Amino acid sequence: GRVLQTVLRAILDGFIRQPVRIVPVAFAAGILAATGLLMLPVAQADPGSTRFVDALFTATSAIAVTGLVTVDTPTHWSGFGEAVILGCMQLGGLGIMTTAAFLGMLVSRKLRLRSKLMTQAELHPSISLGDVRSVLRFAMLFTLVVEGTFAAILALRFHFAYDLGAGEATWHGVFHSVAAFNNAGFALYSDSIIGFATDPWISLPLAFGTVLGGLGIPVVYELLRRRSQLTWSLHTKMTLAGTAVLLFGGWLVLLALEWSNPGTFGQFAWHERFLPAFFQSAVLRTSGFNSIDVGQLNDDSLLVSMVLMFIGGGSASTAGGIKVTTFFMLMLVIWAEIRGERDASAFRRSLPMPVVREALTVALVYLALNVVAVMLMQRFEPDIMLAPIMFEVVSAAATVGQSTGITYDLGDPSKWLLAIVMYGGRIGPVLFATSLAMATRKRLYRYPETRPLVG
Amino acid sequence: GRVLQTVLRAILDGFIRQPVRIVPVAFAAGILAATGLLMLPVAQADPGSTRFVDALFTATSAIAVTGLVTVDTPTHWSGFGEAVILGCMQLGGLGIMTTAAFLGMLVSRKLRLRSKLMTQAELHPSISLGDVRSVLRFAMLFTLVVEGTFAAILALRFHFAYDLGAGEATWHGVFHSVAAFNNAGFALYSDSIIGFATDPWISLPLAFGTVLGGLGIPVVYELLRRRSQLTWSLHTKMTLAGTAVLLFGGWLVLLALEWSNPGTFGQFAWHERFLPAFFQSAVLRTSGFNSIDVGQLNDDSLLVSMVLMFIGGGSASTAGGIKVTTFFMLMLVIWAEIRGERDASAFRRSLPMPVVREALTVALVYLALNVVAVMLMQRFEPDIMLAPIMFEVVSAAATVGQSTGITYDLGDPSKWLLAIVMYGGRIGPVLFATSLAMATRKRLYRYPETRPLVG
Ligand SMILES: [K+]
Ligand SMILES: [K+]
Numbered sequence: 001g002r003v004l005q006t007v008l009r010a011i012l013d014g015f016i017r018q019p020v021r022i023v024p025v026a027f028a029a030g031i032l033a034a035t036g037l038l039m040l041p042v043a044q045a046d047p048g049s050t051r052f053v054d055a056l057f058t059a060t061s062a063i064a065v066t067g068l069v070t071v072d073t074p075t076h077w078s079g080f081g082e083a084v085i086l087g088c089m090q091l092g093g094l095g096i097m098t099t100a101a102f103l104g105m106l107v108s109r110k111l112r113l114r115s116k117l118m119t120q121a122e123l124h125p126s127i128s129l130g131d132v133r134s135v136l137r138f139a140m141l142f143t144l145v146v147e148g149t150f151a152a153i154l155a156l157r158f159h160f161a162y163d164l165g166a167g168e169a170t171w172h173g174v175f176h177s178v179a180a181f182n183n184a185g186f187a188l189y190s191d192s193i194i195g196f197a198t199d200p201w202i203s204l205p206l207a208f209g210t211v212l213g214g215l216g217i218p219v220v221y222e223l224l225r226r227r228s229q230l231t232w233s234l235h236t237k238m239t240l241a242g243t244a245v246l247l248f249g250g251w252l253v254l255l256a257l258e259w260s261n262p263g264t265f266g267q268f269a270w271h272e273r274f275l276p277a278f279f280q281s282a283v284l285r286t287s288g289f290n291s292i293d294v295g296q297l298n299d300d301s302l303l304v305s306m307v308l309m310f311i312g313g314g315s316a317s318t319a320g321g322i323k324v325t326t327f328f329m330l331m332l333v334i335w336a337e338i339r340g341e342r343d344a345s346a347f348r349r350s351l352p353m354p355v356v357r358e359a360l361t362v363a364l365v366y367l368a369l370n371v372v373a374v375m376l377m378q379r380f381e382p383d384i385m386l387a388p389i390m391f392e393v394v395s396a397a398a399t400v401g402q403s404t405g406i407t408y409d410l411g412d413p414s415k416w417l418l419a420i421v422m423y424g425g426r427i428g429p430v431l432f433a434t435s436l437a438m439a440t441r442k443r444l445y446r447y448p449e450t451r452p453l454v455g
Numbered sequence: 456g457r458v459l460q461t462v463l464r465a466i467l468d469g470f471i472r473q474p475v476r477i478v479p480v481a482f483a484a485g486i487l488a489a490t491g492l493l494m495l496p497v498a499q500a501d502p503g504s505t506r507f508v509d510a511l512f513t514a515t516s517a518i519a520v521t522g523l524v525t526v527d528t529p530t531h532w533s534g535f536g537e538a539v540i541l542g543c544m545q546l547g548g549l550g551i552m553t554t555a556a557f558l559g560m561l562v563s564r565k566l567r568l569r570s571k572l573m574t575q576a577e578l579h580p581s582i583s584l585g586d587v588r589s590v591l592r593f594a595m596l597f598t599l600v601v602e603g604t605f606a607a608i609l610a611l612r613f614h615f616a617y618d619l620g621a622g623e624a625t626w627h628g629v630f631h632s633v634a635a636f637n638n639a640g641f642a643l644y645s646d647s648i649i650g651f652a653t654d655p656w657i658s659l660p661l662a663f664g665t666v667l668g669g670l671g672i673p674v675v676y677e678l679l680r681r682r683s684q685l686t687w688s689l690h691t692k693m694t695l696a697g698t699a700v701l702l703f704g705g706w707l708v709l710l711a712l713e714w715s716n717p718g719t720f721g722q723f724a725w726h727e728r729f730l731p732a733f734f735q736s737a738v739l740r741t742s743g744f745n746s747i748d749v750g751q752l753n754d755d756s757l758l759v760s761m762v763l764m765f766i767g768g769g770s771a772s773t774a775g776g777i778k779v780t781t782f783f784m785l786m787l788v789i790w791a792e793i794r795g796e797r798d799a800s801a802f803r804r805s806l807p808m809p810v811v812r813e814a815l816t817v818a819l820v821y822l823a824l825n826v827v828a829v830m831l832m833q834r835f836e837p838d839i840m841l842a843p844i845m846f847e848v849v850s851a852a853a854t855v856g857q858s859t860g861i862t863y864d865l866g867d868p869s870k871w872l873l874a875i876v877m878y879g880g881r882i883g884p885v886l887f888a889t890s891l892a893m894a895t896r897k898r899l900y901r902y903p904e905t906r907p908l909v910g
Binding site: 104108218233234235298299307322325333340348352360365378379437447455 | 559562563566671673688689690693694753755758759762770771777778784785788789791792793794795798800803805806807808810812813814815817819820826829830834840841842845884885886887888889891892894901902903904905906908
């Protein structure tokens, strides 16, 4: 007991002091271990063992809860291999959710310390083992309840409507429920969820599992603990409102752009088009299942999709991207500027300039890294057009996992590149935002202000 | 005298009170008049008259100093037609430079008034006829000197090295010098400047004419009037430093990306590749000539080019884009944030937050409009790939005028779209930035600040 607690305390202290070092190492270690497991002959359906680059890609994709694959999940892997993937998705999702939640706690405590002490200098914020226990317990309980509920619904449906035996139906229910809640997008069907495009009993649990997993621990905690809307934090209100806007906006726009595309929604009767469009909007920003062929989307839909993937889901959730609050803060600044307001505000609270600067920095640096990755991948894959390359890179960076279908055909350099992009896209934004917020402001004097021309 | 002065004063008052209405109308009127002139049978080389949409496109392209063309300039137009284009480029360039300079004066006077009177309420800044006269005189003199000098160099070179007669050499010298200084990119050769790629006597005058035209009236004025660097404004310093960084950075990056591309720089001996790469970097952000085949650039170079075009040149110049200072302000904010500094600063001056918010707003709204235009054009041209469509739209919006070669083959809806994009891209950013800066801040109370999570 004592020894374990001392060890845990030491790890926690290391995390608190240098999250920007501990987190990347922890995720990398997990990826390497999973790569090793996936390279075991027992992990493969056919005899032999998986190539290192494909095992690494799959492990990274699962732990970074992305869902891109270079080998076909149901045919390539054995039951053991699929179980490894399931474990990776679960640990990866739980890991990033709780890590980001702890980092959020650290930042808010640091800022509280700072506001109390004008000369804060060397005081460091802290997280106790009790905090860790309660956040972990909450996250695990929430995960278990949501995944259990949707796994049960899915399993029943697989059993009764698709004639899967009890064991297989349960396995499929659990696997896809975990994949949905952790926004990991792996599927036990070669064509993802396309076979269930018009079945609400399959696609709605996956869609809502995705959305719930993508809200984030701080939001869910408040929703469950505080009954009255009046006591919700700005972060919760912005995340909920932003998610609703993106969910319904994406639904309508995709429906309009793809209404008569025979390759996508146009293949269904008109009244059957709403469900797959809603599904696409729900999973597109984060979980990466697909119930239509993404490669058949027209280029306009691909562009809209890239924007939505880039935005992603809620902070401290299993979703990726720059996050809903980051995006809407920038929109609110622009909106305030256009209306001639002094401050950007939402729900009768104004946004402090430092946090807006952080949002801008995270968004533009993330954008720049996406552009660099696109340029590298264009070098590696001269025969693939710009649109699918952009889509693939954004999908990897935002840990979404949808693909126009080029992933299987990529060369090894592109697989390495995308693995790095998934890894960086998973832990990058939260670590970067944390270190920006934690940075002690240097330079106590200020220069006089001057104004260059704009436009 | 008296009557004229009263009329001018009335026009000026209208401009001061509602620049956002007067400027678009003035530019639209100029475009319509030029369209009419270009539709006259005498404007065309062959019998008959030019189609309305092509005349409108050419007139817009010339007045918005872009340089995109749907008909081949040297073969389609008569000498009269070319003279109309020359006039449009000159009036368009002078018009946008001086308009933006006046708007910059208005903004800085408004802000000075505001800082003097805490309760400013209804005081309006003003520009006198004297101001107008002196700015116009300065702009015209500067135009005349630069254009005259480079026209002379070009004419001599055309005459002695390319055997053009004195009259034709003079005409070519004047036309291309005007096109360069006004960043308008029209050329009297069907393949633009490709025939002169390795001739420094042609390409360097065009490159330097472009750069000088793209600095902007306020910068040039300070450079000529204030000998000591110490008295230069932050705007001037940022524009000069930014231009240098973009010019040399673009040179090196393009050289690296295209070094061995046989379709572009790779066709020349190694020591001959530096000149066309420098030329491309100099003209790419604004003037739109090309001395290599843009359609042969690899996709990475196209992406880099789009970024450079998007940035553009100096404020109150003949260049387009969001402008050098707008871009570097955003970079400086990010840099300060990453370094943990309290303010973004340059040259020992900090950037006020309101101007940073304006820069952010101008850049992101401009980006969003580019995306919308790309989506529309993809609808209109289903057979053209994403990369050339993006390049064409950014080139039109930033009034650059380089093209991968698709402009001739566009359908009428795309021509209309690009004409609107050129028109909006020309006057949009400066008017938008002005109205943001001039807006009276409403709402005297402030909400309490709260901080959502980022990343
Ligand atoms: K995913
Ligand atoms: K131009």
